[in-house]
Amino acid sequence: MNRKTQIGDPPIRILRDDLERLETLLDSMHRSYARISLFLQEELLRADIVDKQPRSPFVGLGxxxxxxxxxxxxxxxxxxxxxxxxTSLPDGISILTPVGCALLGLSQGQSIGYETVDGRKKRITVTGVRPPDP
Structure with a gap:
């Protein structure tokens, strides 16, 4: 069990296809994204990898x-x-933001804490998830 799970973060799931895309992104990230890169790596390491969305969806790319x-x-x-x-979507949340990384893999009702770019501690709770359109 890794450190993040030990401190009480909720279990998360990530689609195998999303994992491959995220690993490619991590491989190409510039050092200016070092902090977010580390957060994203930690989230990927603690995630259960699944092949498809279950009936009760979780937050994935899209x-x-x-x-x-x-x-x-x-x-x-x-x-x-x-x-x-x-980036032009009025409601877009980039995976390259702390809140985007924090949301990845969560299901409705789950909460997680994260640190903002300026060092503030935040906590969010997912109230609904709609998977991407096929």
């Missing part, structure tokens, strides 16, 4: 996710990879 922060403020967006060209 998923639309609704969540609340520790103050109860609602947020929603679609998790995307940089090469997906979704």
């Amino acid at each position: 998923s639309h996710v609704a969540f609340v922060d520790e103050q109860g403020a609602p947020h929603a967006g679609t998790l995307f990879m940089p090469e997906d060209g979704c």
